[in-house]
Amino acid sequence: MNKPLLNRREFSGLCVGFGLVAPTLAALSSATARGAAATVKFADGAAVPALGQGSAGLGQGRRPESAEEEALRTGLSLGMTLIDTAEMYGGGRSEALIGRATAGQRDRVFLVSKVWPNHVAGNGIARACEASLARLGTDRLDLYLLHWPSRDADLSSIVAGFESLRAAGRIRRWGVSNFNVSDMEDLFRVPHGDRCATNQVLYNLDNRGIEHDLLPWCEQHGMPVMAYSPLGGSGAGLLRDPTLARIAAAHDCSVAAAALAWTIRNGNVIAIPESGSAEHVKENAVGLSLTLTHEDLQALDTAHPSANR
Incomplete structure (x- = not known):
């Protein structure tokens, strides 16, 4: 193996000699922990970044919409090309803002939206989808989710509605959100229910309950989870x-x-943090290529233990 031209101490000394700030040990070490951006595959082979962009609070007057649009475009430029929204976020204003932010870049974006459970009865799911498409300024969704389990229509009719939209090219795949294992098993018992592409649920260091049942169930069925x-x-x-x-x-x-x-x-979870600030998006994007060490993970398990249920 060739000897390096400078070791770390020599390099730091040169930096000081030339009046430069030497990189910290942490910065030098972290470079080895960052590699290619992580991706997750759906069952049909489509690959998406493991880190996307959420939008639940966008378009609702909390910040200037120009700043929120800039944040979304910044995320796209940093590889966070999956954008998640829903018809109920701001009464459609989130979808409209995303439509403006992604104008002219549709082929770069993996667009996800959701239908509210009150809108799935009868032909409601098709009407809701068309309204979302209009607000987003597109002719198709890459993924369309049922936002919550519905009491207004049975699962077989919901799946049939999704499949009809998929056959018409208005959506490319469909999934669910906030389903537990029992809900997923019910879904898989109806015709074509096993075509569900994902389940979007709450998941973070302080909310780890899905690790005991839902996450293993989804992994067993080849289904990524959105967090x-x-x-x-x-x-x-x-x-x-x-x-x-x-x-x-x-x-x-x-x-x-x-x-x-x-x-x-x-490797089987897609996280969708929201940020209305380009600077925060830049900070978030580092997580896409950051690999935590075994010691890091152990420390986090100790500080945030996974509950039994």
Whole structure:
């Protein structure tokens, strides 16, 4: 093996000699922990980044919409090309904002939206889909989800509605959200229910319940899971967590990036953090290529143990 031109100490000395700031040990070490951006595959072979962009709070007046659009475009430029939304987010305003932010870039984006369970009876699912497509300014969705289990229509009619949209080219695949294992088993018992592409659920370091049943069930059935609120949702207490802060410092990244790297660590989870700030999106994007060490994971397991149920 060729001897390196400079070792770390010599390199740091040269930096000081030339009046430069030498990289920290953490920064140098973290470079070896970052590799290719993580991806997740659906059962049909479609690959998406393991880190996408959520939008539950976008388009609702919390921030200037121009800043939120810039944040989405920044995410796209950094490889976070999956964007998740829903018709109920701001009464459709989130979808409309995403449509503006992605105008002219549709082929770069993996678009996900959701239908509210009150809208699936009869021909409602088709009407809801068409309304979402119009707001998003597109002719198709890459993934269309049932937002919650529905009491207004049986699963077989919901699946039939999704399959009709897929056959018409209005959606490319469909899935569900907030289903537990019992719900998933009911779904798989109806005709074509096993064509479900994903289940989007709450998952983060403080909410690990799916690790005991739902996550293994989905893995067994070749189905990736989408994780909403991967940073802990409102309040974002995880961003003040001392264990995460120490790990983030060791990797020279933000606490958010470390938390996101944990969420997508097993290769079958797609995390969809929301951010209305381009700077925060840049911080989040580091998590896409960050690999936590075995010691990091052990420390987080100790600080945030997975409950029995």
